[in-house]
Structures are given as structure tokens and as C-alpha cells.
Amino acid sequence: MRESHILPAARGAAYAVRAGQCATIRNPHGTQVVDTWALALDDPFDHSAMEHTRSVNSNLFFEAGQRVMSVRRRPMLTMIDDTTPGHHDTLLCPCSAEIYRELGCTGHHRSCTENFHEAIAAHGLSLPFTPASLNLFMNVPVAFDGSLDRLPPRSQPGDRVTLRAEMDLLLVLSACPQDVTPINGSARTPRDIEVILHAEGEEA
Template sequence: MKREDAMDYRLDDSLVLAAGTGKAVRMRAGQRLKLTNPFGTQAIDFWAFTQADIYEFTSMDNFRSVHSTVHVTSDTPLVSTKRRPLVSIVEDTSSGRHDTLLCACNADIYRQLGVTGYHRSCADNLHKGLAELGIRFPVTPAPANFFMCVDVRADGSLDRLLPASKPGSYLVLQAEADIIMAFSCCPQDITPINGEDRTPRDCLIDIFSPAGSA
């Protein structure tokens, strides 16, 4: 975090978001989470669910309606199914625009790509992460895709671009309510969404609380 902000927050926890895996963490309103991309190439699928009502969660269709954009930036908080802000980006050293259009990779996508047998997916990673907190959810909501570069061409088609963030790029996310943040370090190793070498890589998570909070 910025030096002036770091004085106001204390580090509570640090963990590795291992390549191809997922994690869900409980966050209180006002806490911040720093998500670091050591190689700059790793796509991270992201969701948030309110702790009071698991069926209020980050909604990409409501996000696009509220903000009239397809990209998440530091100016566009992620909103819920009830159209209220759940997560804000308070600092971003990445390319600065994050995708809301592509679905989480899933078993059917890998099957269409020619995979036989089991392949890790962002959809599975979400549900495994929630299960570690004792939560079952019946569907896979559309994610925000951090560090993923997708543009809309003039004819309306999508342009899947190579990652554009520098090594060590990071986001600082602020919880605007008591929520669960869920992450998937995308396991895609067939298309170049995680870079030309098609190699998923570890990312890092640091969780901070306001200084003086309980």
C-alpha cells in the first residue's frame, strides 16, 4: 500500500494463492486486501459475497449497468445484486482495467478445448474455497477478472489480449461491507490468457485492518 496509507493499517495475515488454486477469506468492512501478481501475467477470477446474505454477491451485469463500462477500475466499485458497493480498488499498479465479460473457466470449457479427464477450473476453485468456510452455493456467478485484458472491438466482438501488467503489479481492495472475498488463480494452461507461455503462476495475498481496530 501507499506509504501514507500503510501507517494507518496493520498487517493481519499473508498467504500464497498457489497457481491453479482458489481461496476464500472473510473480510470486515474497512479491511483491505493486497493482491500481488509477482510475474504480472496471472489472471485472477474474483467474487465477493455479503456475510449477512450469501445471495447478495458481486454482480457483473449490475456493475455494467451502474457504471456504463465493461472494465473494473479504481473509479468503479464492484456492486452487488442489490446494486450497492461491496468492494473498491483503492490502489492499482497494474494495467488499470479489469475484465467483467468472460465467464469463469469450467469443466465444459476445458472439454471444448480438448481436455480429457479432470482439469482444475476457476468455477471449481470458487466452490472449493467457499466449502473451506462451510458454505455451499448453487451456481457460479460471473467473476470480475483481475489482470485480464479483454477489449470490445467496433463490431462488438471480443479481443482477448495478452496480459499487460508488469511483474510485481498489485491491487489493494477495500471491503465496503462485511463480506467474503473469493479468488481463483486461474489454471488456464491451454490458451494464452495467463501469458504466451501458458503457465499459471502463484500470486500473493496480504490482509490489513485499520490501525486501532479490534
Template sequence: MELTSSITQVTVPARQGRAVRVRAGDLVRVSTPRGAQVGDLFAFVSGDLTEHLSASHTRGHVNRLFPEVGEQFVTTRRRPVLTLVEDTSPGRHDMLIPACDPERYRQLGHTGQHASCAENLTTALRELGIGITTVPQPVNVFMDIRAAPNGELEWRSSPAAAGAAVTFRAELDCVVVVSACPQDLVGINGTETGPLLIEIGTAP
């Protein structure tokens, strides 16, 4: 799907996050320029940050672990906030795993400071003058988590090739945040962490 020439592009540097304001009807494309980079995606309804994209409500809404193209992500009030309109990746995304945070890295044996998606979220929102008290569970685009027959989760490297992208249509005015996941202790991001790209436009 082509976007119009009036596209806003925001680079999300490796291990960092960025927030963008979008209006209902805008298209939001998230791509992995190098491939195999997971992105934690959040969306907060403009004017009421207590209403936000909810992975758990979306699972119930679409009766799937991740919606197919044409299906919707809903908020904590069960209103559609984003619709998945195109996916050029292998379609492996995740709505089970919470955002990584400092405690997660401590439990994995890391000592000292380590970037995390939870902190990237709050930092990115703070740059827009927005504060939150709770980190929602994100939609983890390009993240390949599978359930084994015994119920255990398998953490696989992202299969997204260089340039793979997912495109969403905003159904509500909202603030979208994308974190280029800094996880380097579990092999979800290929051989190294990398950047992501956010593009905002409209359909021609």
C-alpha cells in the first residue's frame, strides 16, 4: 500500500522509543530497516490517556493471538483504535509478552543500567508533555513467540526481513509510541538490536 507524498517519517533509534500524534484516518507504518528488530507498539487515545490499546481486549475481540489484515485492535473500552491494513512481514507478532523493564533485565542476570521498552515509553511520552502511571501491555510487532505443545513459550528470533512493515489505520485520534526493543539477553532481535522507522500518511 502506497502512502501519499505528504509523509512524516520518524526514525526510532536502536534501543530507544518515539511518540507521534496521529489523527483518525491516518495511516501509520512501522518497518524494520535492517530486519529482525522487534517493536513494542502502544496507542493512547487523545484527550483521555486512561483509554489505550489493550492487547488482552484485542485478543478477545478478534479471537486470535494477533489479528489478520483487516482486523482491529481495540482499547480498554473495546473501541477500535487501530486497524491492521497491510503486513509485508511473515506475520509473526506477539500480544502475550509485557514490555521489558529494569526488573526483567535484573532477573536475567544483568547488572547496572539497561535500556527497556517500559522506560522508552515513559521517556517518549514525556517529550510530548504526557505522563502515565501504568505501562500497558504492548503489541510486539515482528516478535515471534510460540506456544509449545507442553504450554511453554518459545522465544524465537524475529523472522522479519529487512524492510518488512506493518501498516495500521488510526480509527481514533491517538498518540502512538514505538520502542525499538533493546532486548539483547534473549535472542528475539536477531544478532543485534537495530532501529525502526515510523511513517505517517494517508492512502492516495
């Protein structure tokens, strides 16, 4: 069942994934953040919830072996492989039109929020709000006083993570369009991402 897709820089896409299937998200440049959500196919309001994910894993960050939980406390995804230094961000919001205005952008600027809604609309779904995202490859270190920073990814070209679906779900990904801050690398240039859907044990 192996299927490989290119998710173009600054764009979003959603993939219907059945329980037990896997998605490998490969970062060809190593510097691209991927905002990630899951919606249960049996109920799109039962979406991935970072507050339940942190609660179940008792950790701020997302790492191999941990699970993404839904707002109704159902396991949605397990990260079964990760070649990066880890510490994927669960803390910060997806970027949005409002954030680009705060950053001084005038006119339209693509955002992870827009990408999320476009991607689920392509599957006939809509939500009246934007859930918090799991921010793969995103480097948000936290200091002792709780303050947090936004730094370029620590991953290398070709690094990848693999998520196994624990239920039938829509996996929503956004190759973050952020080009004002260095969150997508010091070059401030969004990059393409590769998404490979495959069976567990099948090489990505």
C-alpha cells in the first residue's frame, strides 16, 4: 500500500489513514516544521488534543514511544520511529492570519490555520475553530522559569518521524508557511515535505 506524496512548502494536506497504518513524514531539508492534527473519522469533533497528549505522556515534548490523544481521551497516533534529536513541540499554536498581522505582514499570508481548514474541506469536513497542533520538528526550548523560545529545527536533512494510526482518522499536515521568524530554519524559507503512507513494518 506504499504511497508517497510531496507536501509543497507552505501548503497543507489531509490523508485518510486506517487503524494500524503508518505515515512517515520526511524532512528533505531538515528545517521544515510540520503542524500536525488528527480527526477521528467517526467524529471530527474528537480531534487530537495536546493537553490530553501531555497528560498521558506526562511530558511537555513529544517523542518516540509517546501517543497523541484525542480530546475524548482516545489514543489516535503513536510515534514509532524518530531519527531527529526529538523534543517535538506541543506548546504553541498553529500560525494564523492574525499572527502574521501581529508580525507586520500586510495582505494575505498563508498560514497553518488556513492550511488546516483547506485540507479538511477537501475531505468534506469543516470545524468552527482550529485545534492546537502537534508541531513536528519544531524547536521550542523551555527555560527554568517557564519562558520559551522559538529556534530553528535541530533535525538534519532527510530526518523523519513515523506515526502509527491507532484508530481510523484523518491525518492533517501543514508545511508551516512561517518566513518571518527562524522557526523553519535561519534561511526563513519554507520547504517541501515528503509524506509516505505505508503498512507497519513496510519500509517507508
